[in-house]
Amino acid sequence: MSKTGLVLGAGGAAAWIFHLAVLETLSNEWGFDPYNVDLIVGTSAGASLAAALKADVDLRDFHEMATRRPTDEQRRAMLAELRASKKTLLPLSASMARHVLPGGHGATMALAGMLPPGWFPTGWIAGLPGMETFDAWPEGLWIPAVRVPGGKLVVFGRDRLDVPVDVAVEASSSVPGMFRPRVIGEETFVDGGVKSSTHADLALSQSLDRVIISAPMSRSGGGVFARNAKRQLEHEVSELRAAGVDVMVVEPGEELTELAKGYPRRRPEAATDIAAHAVEATRLAAVSG
Numbered sequence: 001m002s003k004t005g006l007v008l009g010a011g012g013a014a015a016w017i018f019h020l021a022v023l024e025t026l027s028n029e030w031g032f033d034p035y036n037v038d039l040i041v042g043t044s045a046g047a048s049l050a051a052a053l054k055a056d057v058d059l060r061d062f063h064e065m066a067t068r069r070p071t072d073e074q075r076r077a078m079l080a081e082l083r084a085s086k087k088t089l090l091p092l093s094a095s096m097a098r099h100v101l102p103g104g105h106g107a108t109m110a111l112a113g114m115l116p117p118g119w120f121p122t123g124w125i126a127g128l129p130g131m132e133t134f135d136a137w138p139e140g141l142w143i144p145a146v147r148v149p150g151g152k153l154v155v156f157g158r159d160r161l162d163v164p165v166d167v168a169v170e171a172s173s174s175v176p177g178m179f180r181p182r183v184i185g186e187e188t189f190v191d192g193g194v195k196s197s198t199h200a201d202l203a204l205s206q207s208l209d210r211v212i213i214s215a216p217m218s219r220s221g222g223g224v225f226a227r228n229a230k231r232q233l234e235h236e237v238s239e240l241r242a243a244g245v246d247v248m249v250v251e252p253g254e255e256l257t258e259l260a261k262g263y264p265r266r267r268p269e270a271a272t273d274i275a276a277h278a279v280e281a282t283r284l285a286a287v288s289g
Contacts, residue, residue, distance in 0.1 A: 002209040005039040006053075007200045008046030009229070010193030011216035012175075014260040015045035016066040017271045018216040020059055021278035022250050026212070030286060034059075039140045039206050044193040046214070047143045047172040048128050051165050054138040055130025062129050067264070067271050081121045085180060089116045092176050092190065093149035108228045109151055112194035115177035122170040122179050131166040138165070144192035144199045145171035148181065153195055155202060193217070197229035200236040203245070210246040213237070216278075219252045226257075250285045252277060 008019050026032035034053055042050025052062050091097075096113025125131070142157040145168065154160060156168035163171075163184055171182040171189035181188045192199065197217040217229040233249070240247050256277055263270040 003038040003207065005203040005206065005208040005211040006034060006037045007198050007211060007213040008042045008050050009198040009215040009217055010044030010046060012045055013264045014274050015216040016049060017274040018252065018278040019046060019049050019214050020063050021275040022214045022282045023059060025279050025282040038208060039142065039203060041142045041199050041202050043144050043197060043199055044173050044191050047169045048125060050141060051169055052130040054141045055133045057130040065129055067268065069268060085119050085121060087119050092117050095149050096151045106228055108225055109194050112176040112190065117181050118175060118177055118179040120179045122174060122182060125170045125173060126166040134165045137161040142202060143168045143172045145189040146192055146194050148188050148190055196232045198233050198236060201239050204239060204243055208245055211240055213249045215249060215251050219256055220254050248285055250282050252281055
């Protein structure tokens, strides 16, 4: 029996729509079952969808959540929590700036350390589809996050099983400069995407035969984060292929930046364009192998 891994990368709210379209296309046109894989690695936005798959959430329900506007009550609750949050413009971790030097983890790790901690709360993640179903950590779900101040990668589900899934997803989704860090015990964590938007190389330890990667942040023509995501993904893919793993990578084109502009707050209707772009990217990836 062949063993398959699924990697769902970072990329904000647009990444949810991109991933969902990728999975739907693979399922409808190639018979791929995203619920029946041996390992799912979910980073940042990909972490919540990875958890939903492990909870057997219908992807249509996740799509409905991802495209639904928040209610007035939810907006008021978020605003109240935001007003009550501690705010600072000091760097998250100045010591992480060393990662821009040779031997470090690169410019995005260094830049993340120099950004201030985000102000927006992440408690709403506990209400995402499937989060309430976990009594224990599900087998085959790995969620990377970065511990500060040192910048060490911690993979929940592999390194630690003592943290609830929704808390691990919060940690992996705590984008520096946007969402406030997630404190777990005496440790502080931020978005796993500051090291890699995909972490596909984690699959190397699992003797997988095939890995499917949905990488909405890895695109040409983007800023420093997109360029780093693409460069890091290329390195991860080369490692997997060198180990004999069959790898399929679904990446967006440059036009996704324009298509997703303003999504979801100002242009919720852009979800249709993001999904259509992801469908075409999936078909291209499947044909090119």
